[in-house]
Amino acid sequence: MKTAVILAAGQGTRLRxxxxxxxxxxxxxxxxxxxxxxxxxxxxxxxxxxxIVTGYAAGHYEALAGDHAGxxxxxHNPQFARSGSMYSLACAAALTRGPFLLLxxxxxxxxxxxxALLAHPGADAILLSGPTGxxxxxxxxxxxxxxxxxxxxRAALGPAVAGELVGISRISAAxxxxxxxxxxGEFTRSLAFDYExxxxxxxxxxxxxxxxxxxxxxxxxxDDPAHLRRAREELHPRIARLDDALPSGNGSRSQ
Numbered sequence: 016m017k018t019a020v021i022l023a024a025g026q027g028t029r030l031r032x033x034x035x036x037x038x039x040x041x042x043x044x045x046x047x048x049x050x051x052x053x054x055x056x057x058x059x060x061x062x063x064x065x066x067i068v069t070g071y072a073a074g075h076y077e078a079l080a081g082d083h084a085g086x087x088x089x090x091h092n093p094q095f096a097r098s099g100s101m102y103s104l105a106c107a108a109a110l111t112r113g114p115f116l117l118l119x120x121x122x123x124x125x126x127x128x129x130x131a132l133l134a135h136p137g138a139d140a141i142l143l144s145g146p147t148g149x150x151x152x153x154x155x156x157x158x159x160x161x162x163x164x165x166x167x168x169r170a171a172l173g174p175a176v177a178g179e180l181v182g183i184s185r186i187s188a189a190x191x192x193x194x195x196x197x198x199x200g201e202f203t204r205s206l207a208f209d210y211e212x213x214x215x216x217x218x219x220x221x222x223x224x225x226x227x228x229x230x231x232x233x234x235x236x237x238d239d240p241a242h243l244r245r246a247r248e249e250l251h252p253r254i255a256r257l258d259d260a261l262p263s264g265n266g267s268r269s270q
Contacts, residue, residue, distance in 0.1 A: 016133055016185070017063045018111050021053070022210075023120035024070025024095040024103045038072045040120035042237060044251045049237070050076075050120055052258065054083065057116070059261040060129040064088070066110045067120070068103045070095025098206035101198045101214045108195060113188035114138070117210075123246050124234035125257045128183050131232075137225040138187040141215065143178030145230035149245055151238060153180040153211060157226040162219040165212040178228050180211060182236055193218045233257075 023040050034042065040050030050067075057065060063086070069076045070092045080087040090110055092103045104117070116132065132142055141162060143155055156164040157177035165180060166172050186194075194214045201208040208214065215224060233254050235246045 016114055016116060017061065018113075018115040019057050019062045019065045019118060020104065020107050020111060020115050020186075021050070021065060021067045021118045021120050022100055022103045023050070023067050023076060024092040024098075025121070026071040026096065036072055037075055038069075038120065039237060041075055042121070042243070044123065044243075044247050045255055049123055050079065053118065053120075053122065053124075054087070055258065055261060056124075056126050056129055058086070059126065060133060062116065064111075066090060066107050066115075068092055068106050070103065094206055099209045099213070101194070101208045101210040102202065102206045104210050105195060105198055105202075108191075113186055113191040115186055115191075117184040117186050119182040119236065121237045122182055122234065123237065123250055123254060124181070124183065125232065125254050126261060127229060127257075128181060128232060128234060131227050131229050132183060132185045135185065135225065135227050137223075138185075139190045139222065140185040140225040140227045142181040142183045142232075143226050143228045144181055144232040144234060145178055145228075147179060147235070149235055150241060151236075154178075155180050155226060160226055162215065162224040162226055165216055167212075177226050178230070181232065181234055182211075184215070190218060190222055190224070193222055 041048040065087045067076050067089050069089050073091055076089050080089050090106050092106045153165055153167055154169045154176050156172040156175050158175055164172055197214055197217050235250050237243050237246055
């Protein structure tokens with residue numbers, strides 16, 4: 016596994032007071048933007064090629080790619096204002112067909128998140144954690160360790176809720192091809208189709224997708240001010256100590 020795709024097209028409307036004219040990946044909780052912290056973890060995990068799907072304020076990511084030549088490439092979602100996460104992922108199809116790690120740009124997470132997925136023997140897998148209490152969670156139902164359903168409404172799922180969706184997945188070439196086929200039909204009706212509760216759940220009906228649970232994982236998605244406070248006060252100080260153990264370097268690769 017040498018490639019990662021990061022979805023970074025969102026507008027971050029609930030965090031505008033914190034972001035000014037920057038995308039969410041450029042939030043600073045520590046010394047560097049969270050996207051640069053993510054790049055460092057990816058490189059330490061053996062990733063050599065990172066494709067970032069841009070949308071709102073794309074120039075920030077294009078500058079980042081220039082600073083990380085040979086590691087980061089960008090592709091733009093011109094429909095970012097009216098499309099969902101699956102449309103953004105489909106924009107990366109010309110640059111990678113898999114396998115790859117799939118991440119979201121607004122995550123803070125400890126290095127163990129990547130290690131758990133990369134060590135998993137299955138071709139396709141999604142990462143789960145135990146309950147975080149962060150709000151706006153996506154719950155995952157699994158049977159025999161494989162994805163069956165997801166929902167933000169836990170009561171809508173059956174008794175086999177396995178954990179919370181983290182937003183980091185392992186996608187094979189075969190699964191990506193299946194997701195693109197499913198999405199093609201959905202896009203005739205609407206571009207607002209998400210890759211998680213929409214496409215991955217549909218794909219799991221045709222292809223097994225493993226659920227990798229790390230019950231005590233340190234992680235958070237930053238969608239609103241409450242998420243940001245949790246990241247700053249509870250998560251980032253602990254994650255930063257784990258990041259200190261990673262190999263030194265800024266994630267750049269020369270061409």
